[in-house]
Amino acid sequence: MSKGLVVILSDEHRIDAMGCVGHPFVRTPNLDALAKKGTVFTDAYTPSPICVPTRAAFATGKHVHQTGYWDNSMPYLGTPDSWGHVLQRGGVQVESIGKLHYRDPSDPVGFDKIHIPMMVKDGVGMVFASVRREEHRISPEGRMLGDYIGPGESSYTRYDEAVVARTEQWFQEKSQEEGDHDWCLYVGLVAPHFPLVCPEPFFSRYREMDLPEPKLLPRDGYVRHPWIEKQNAFQDSEELFKSPEERKDAIAAYWGLCEWLDHNIGRVLTALSESGLEADVIYASDHGDNTGARGLWGKSNMYREAVGIPLIASVDGIPKGTCDTPVSLLDIAETIPRYFGLEWDGDRPGRPLQDIASEPADLEREVISQYHAIGAVSGSYMLRKGKWKYIEYAGFDPELFDLENDPEETVNVAQDRPDVCAMLAKTLREHVVPEVVEVEAFAGQDRLIESFGGMEAALKIGGKGATPPPKS
Incomplete structure (x- = not known):
């Protein structure tokens, strides 16, 4: 009998924004039902808290510093090999519907067919954002969050409707x-x-609803880390709201979009069931969203709201329940070929979720993330290990959070625990060496900028806002 697997990846869904993980008010009945049938990975992370580098990492099962796809102007081209290539070589039919955020549908990225794909704008993406050095970067005009905030439809919600409809048809x-x-x-x-x-x-x-205020607001006295302050200054969304009421609209819209996402996933799962096809399902997101915490919006940092992701697997071979071992999207990349009994040659950092969930929880498992993209005056690097989250910022003091006693990451204890920082800095370098990667990332972006005719030309190229969906 044939095997089928549906892999659903959303965009910007926070790790905590599901009923099945205890969110106090967000309604996600369809994801909750999927969780009851499968496994919730309670401590999952993105390899980079921004779209394009993460999607290349997810495709290849490799860290951002291994792929060299540093930012939103460096989309996946088809190398290194993706899990899709492994499936193709193994005779598995593999297709995509919806957002990929690669370069072009003609690139050999590992899908037999690509349906209504969202790719980077004009095949080049946000080239202006590759200009990261503080003395040269130019903030885009307009608001990252959109000119209008509130109820209604956008090009993105209409696109999601089209993706779901095409998926229903595909089944x-x-x-x-x-x-x-x-x-x-x-x-x-x-x-x-x-x-x-x-x-x-x-x-x-x-x-x-009487929604709670986001935590750690600068207006209430919270002082942001200097690296975060510089990154956020590239476009300070909190300062661009037109009124306190519009800010409340923004918070409500984000949570409402989480339920809208769940609604669409429900349609996909219903269509799968009604088709009579037998298939397992993996759900995750590419990264999270700050949603006003620390006065920040969007992603682009290593705090839980941005770097944590939801992950549910209702898959044969993965024991049902919850798994507290830290995992990442790179582990899903290993899971997909394993599901079909295929081997993926080469050395990658991930492990199949089938293996991870079948073993006792390993809270000491090390997971990293990194960021070299929009607004970052230098790279940032996260190491999650045991009770600690360590964040290293090139050229700045680190942050350290005791997740056992402070799961919301409210108090930076780096100055109190230099011993732990030193230990974790050494451990981080077993995965990624910031001193080396800093040079490589800036050099890669400099080459890209030169390929478009230099800095002045690069600042005018590519999309300045959210990637547009396809026209048809």
Whole structure:
């Protein structure tokens, strides 16, 4: 009998924004139902808290510093090999529907067919944002979160509708095929990524609530880390709200888009069930969203809201329940070939979730993330190990959080525990050497800038806002 696997990846969905992990008010009944059938990985991370580098890392199973896809102007081209290539070589039908954030549908990225893909704008992406040195960078005009915030439809919500409809059609067509072949379908949804425009009734449901204020607000005396202050200054979304009421609209819209996402996932899962196809399901997001915490919006940092991701696997071979071992998207990249009994040659940092979840929880497992993209005057690097989260900023003092006693990461204890910082800095360098990667990242971006005719030309190239969906 053939095997089928559906891999759903959303965009900007926070690790905590699901009912099945205890969120106090966000409604995600479809993801909760999927969690009951499978396994929730409670401590999952993105390899980079921004779209394009993460998607290249997820495709290849390699860290950002191993792929060299540093930022949103460096989309995946098809090398190194992806898990899709492994499936193709193994005779598994593998197709995609929706957001990929690669360069071009003609690139050999590991899919037999690519349906209505969202790629980087004009095949080049946000070239201006590769200019990261503080003395040269230029902030884009307009607001990152969108000109309008509130109830309604956006090009992204309409695109998600089209992706879901095409997925429903795909299942129906697949169910009518003759033959018995293994298959894998990747579905890329955009919500809850900004613009913060949310369909009804999802928006009003949260706007009418007495929602809690985000934590650690600078207006209440919280002092942001100097690296974060510089990164956020590239475009300070908190300062660009037109009124306190619009800010409340933004918070409500984000939570409403999380439920809108869940609604769309419910449609996908219902269509799969009604088609009669037998398939397992993996759900994750590419990164999270700060949603006002610390006065920050979007992603681009190593705090839990941005770097943590939801991960649910209802997959044969993965024991049901919860798994507290720290994991990342790189582990999903290893899981997919394993599901089909295929081997992926080469050395990669991830492990199949089938193995991780079958073993006792390993809270000491080391997971890293890194960021070299929009607004970053230098690289930032995260190491998650045991009770600690260590964040190293090139050229700045580090941050250290005791997750056992401070899971919300409210108190930086780096100055109190230099011994732990030294130990974790050494451990980090077993995975990535910031002193080396800093040079490599800037050199790669400098080469890109020169390829477009230099800095003045590069600052005018590519999209300045959220990537547009395809026109058809």
